[in-house]
Amino acid sequence: MSTAVKDTIRFDDQVAIVTGAGTGLGRAHALGLAARGARVVVNDLGVARDGTGSSLSPAEEVAADIKASGGQAIAHGADVTDEAAVTDMFAEAMSAWGRVDILINNAGILRDKTFAKMTTDDFRSVVDVHLMGTVTCTKAAWDIMREQNYGRVVLTSSSSGLYGNFGQSNYGAAKAAMIGLMNVLHLEGAKYNIRVNTLAPTAATRMTEELMPEEMLAVLKPETITPGVLYLVSQDAPSRCILAAGAGCFARTMVYETPGIYLGGDDNTPEAVAAQFDQISAPSGQEALQNAFAQTEAFAARAAKAQGLKLPPRQ
Ligand code: NAD
Numbered sequence: 001m002s003t004a005v006k007d008t009i010r011f012d013d014q015v016a017i018v019t020g021a022g023t024g025l026g027r028a029h030a031l032g033l034a035a036r037g038a039r040v041v042v043n044d045l046g047v048a049r050d051g052t053g054s055s056l057s058p059a060e061e062v063a064a065d066i067k068a069s070g071g072q073a074i075a076h077g078a079d080v081t082d083e084a085a086v087t088d089m090f091a092e093a094m095s096a097w098g099r100v101d102i103l104i105n106n107a108g109i110l111r112d113k114t115f116a117k118m119t120t121d122d123f124r125s126v127v128d129v130h131l132m133g134t135v136t137c138t139k140a141a142w143d144i145m146r147e148q149n150y151g152r153v154v155l156t157s158s159s160s161g162l163y164g165n166f167g168q169s170n171y172g173a174a175k176a177a178m179i180g181l182m183n184v185l186h187l188e189g190a191k192y193n194i195r196v197n198t199l200a201p202t203a204a205t206r207m208t209e210e211l212m213p214e215e216m217l218a219v220l221k222p223e224t225i226t227p228g229v230l231y232l233v234s235q236d237a238p239s240r241c242i243l244a245a246g247a248g249c250f251a252r253t254m255v256y257e258t259p260g261i262y263l264g265g266d267d268n269t270p271e272a273v274a275a276q277f278d279q280i281s282a283p284s285g286q287e288a289l290q291n292a293f294a295q296t297e298a299f300a301a302r303a304a305k306a307q308g309l310k311l312p313p314r315q
Contacts, residue, residue: 009234011038015097016233017089019043019080019137020107022058024205025156025222029104030062032226033233034071038102041093042066045079049206051109051125054079072097080107080133090140102233103141104154105134110207115169123170130156130174134181142194151194152233155182157242159200162253179242179255186240187291195239197232200253201225202246224248256286257295264306 011033021030022044034040042063046055059075066073074096078085093100109129111122134155145151160168161175178198185196202208203225204217212220228245231237242253260280263272273280289295297314304311 007036009036009230011036011102011230011234013037014101015039015041015093015099016102016104017041017043017093017100017137017141018104018106019133020045021062021104022046024207025201025203025225026104026106027058027062028222028226029106029229030073031066032223032230033102034066034069034073036230039072039097040066041074041076041089043076043078043080043089043107045077045107047109049109050111051129080105080137081128083136086136086140090144094144099148100141100144101148101150102152102154103137104156104229104233105137106154106156107133108156108207110168110171112167112171114167118170123173126170127174127177130171131177131181134178138181138185142189145189145194146192149193151189151192152237153185153189153194153196154229154232155196155198157198157200159202159244162200162242162244182240182242183291190239195237197237197239198242199225199229199232200242200244202244219247221247254288256283256288258283259285259287262302262306264303 014037016033016038018026018030018033018040020026021042026044030040030042042059044059044062046058047053054077056075056077059077063073063075074092076089076092078089080086090100107129109126111118111126113122138153141151141153155178157178158171158175159165160172161178164172182196182198185194189196202220203222204212204220205222209217224247225245228243228250232241232243244251244253258281261276263269263276300311
């Protein structure tokens with residue numbers, strides 16, 4: 001029996017832009033947002049899985065589906081890496097609806113090969129779409145969201161970036177970059193009520209259809225992930241959260257740092273690091289640090305204490 005409270009998360013009067021929403025996960029997110037009242041810009045360049053070609057039809061079809069269900073939608077074929085096209089997309093949203101509350105960066109391509117066989121062009125193309133496409137769209141949203149004092153941004157990562165996947169050095173690097181971008185945008189957006197989160201999905205789409213048996217694909221439907229994304233862009237969303245999602249399963253991915261050790265004076269040698277590597281790696285007491293300086297301060301304080309020094313309070 002379901003214990004879920006239904007339909008309390010709504011997006012009435014809100015405007016959302018979903019990139020790569022002509023198919024797969026983006027399509028499910030766009031339909032999910034529209035079903036709960038959002039006006040949606042359905043962005044898609046309509047490319048093949050490797051990023052070649054282009055067509056407005058996928059975006060138009062999803063926008064037509066939303067309108068057929070009584071919602072409001074605009075189809076836009078911007079290439080997320082093309083600053084002029086992205087500026088035009090945001091201008092169209094602003095002129096039609098006057099605000100942008102939600103940005104879901106979802107557009108993506110694959111060019112899988114082992115690192116030994118990969119050209120730097122294939123590496124760059126994948127980084128361009130995933131990382132620079134996300135940067136370009138988020139940059140276009142940023143001033144609008146700061147001005148409104150409201151914004152919800154989702155970046156799309158992958159287990160490939162979090163944990164590694166053979167043959168995906170370009171994709172893994174670009175997807176891991178989402179975490180760094182989220183961490184900083186979370187800090188810079190906080191005072192403007194902009195919350196930034198990352199989705200790490202696993203779904204049956206054209207990106208994955210050749211990798212798994214039919215039975216597995218059947219449970220990994222994109223729409224089982226969308227409820228997690230809707231929470232990440234809701235009014236009461238968390239911020240700086242990595243939400244792993246697939247097949248109706250939701251989990252949180254965290255980065256922890258072990259307490260580690262201090263090696264001072266003559267003990268500060270590579271041999272001592274090697275000898276104590278198990279202790280350096282020991283997870284007991286590990287912590288999720290809230291910003292970069294938390295680590296610097298902790299290390300400096302520990303060394304100063306061991307050396308009998310007093311550090312001045314932080315400015
Ligand atoms: P998909 O190929 O079905 O959808 C990607 C969409 O992005 C396509 O419609 C494509 O036309 C669009 N697109 C590509 N380049 C674009 C560009 N430059 N500008 C605008 N649109 C562009 O793939 P999907 O599986 O739905 O993936 C969606 C996102 O989720 C991607 O970022 C992907 O890396 C990520 N992801 C997917 C999985 C999975 O299991 N499917 C796992 C981890 C991460």
